[in-house]
Amino acid sequence: MIYRLKLTDDYPNSYWFQFKREEISITDLMDCEKIHLKNPLIFTLNKKISEKRLLSYNIYSSDGPDFISPRLATLLENNEEFVKDVQLLDAIVIINGQSHYGFKVFNILRSISCMDMDKSESTPMLDSQPDGPRIFTKKVLRQNITEDFWMARCLEDEACIVISDKLKQFCIENNIKDIVFE
Template sequence: MIYELRCSDDYPNSYWFQFKKEEISIVDLMQCQEIHLKNPLIFTLNKKISEKRLLSYDYYMSDGPDFISPRLATLLENNEEFVKEVQLLDAIVIINGQSHYGFKVFNPLRSISCIDTDKSESRYILAGTPNEIRLFSSIVFRQDVTEDFWVARCEEYTSCVVISNKLRQIFIDNHIKGFNLKD
């Protein structure tokens, strides 16, 4: 089974971070290639929020890439199979001027064909050009995908990151907070 990796429905809008776009862009992360950075990625949040509640999450949203908590990063970094497929980029999170370390950005290093384009709803952006891009409003995953993977980008829609059932089970077993795993 394949699951789309998304932030949970109960993730507060006030917890959206701003991404300091210096070394990479979100498009760089969609290439499924290793990225070499000189400095950690920086995310900031300057709002009156419960820092304790915010830091209880394991998955965070931003106006750039999403990122994960130090707790989840440590759990995943200790899985040798996982780190062969996903690069975890260092990130610093700044909340009301205070820096927090150990956060990571997922950079999937593989893509798989997994969307049933006949059953999904989409429209083309720049239709008829060599750079046709599909924008999906509804995704249905193929049931015949047999690839063994942990995390990947969908070939049909590179904005979509999917995870396998084995990673989903790790999230469940470890009470990972902040994910909505849509199948």
């Protein structure tokens, strides 16, 4: 089976970070190509929050890409198969002026055709390009995927990140609870 990568529904709105766009943009991460950065990516949060509770999560949301905790990053970096599919880019998280290191951003290096277009619902992004990019109102993933992968972008919808049973099992075995397997 394959699943869409999704954060838990109880992820607080107050924990949405701001992404400092300098070296790359969110669209650069959709190209499925290695990225070479001179500096870590920077995420900031300037709100009165429980820093201890915030740092207990393993995956975080921002107005740019999602990013992962140092704990999850270390687990994934040590998995040789996972790092064939995903480049982990360094990130610094700044919470109320204090820097935290070891966070990573997923740069997914492969895409696979995984959307069941007969069961999904979509419309062309541009009326002038009916066969071009689509906007999905309902996403249904095919379950007959034979490719061996850990994490990939959906070819039909680049914003959709899919994960395999292998990654789901890895998360369960390592007690990663704030990722939903939909």
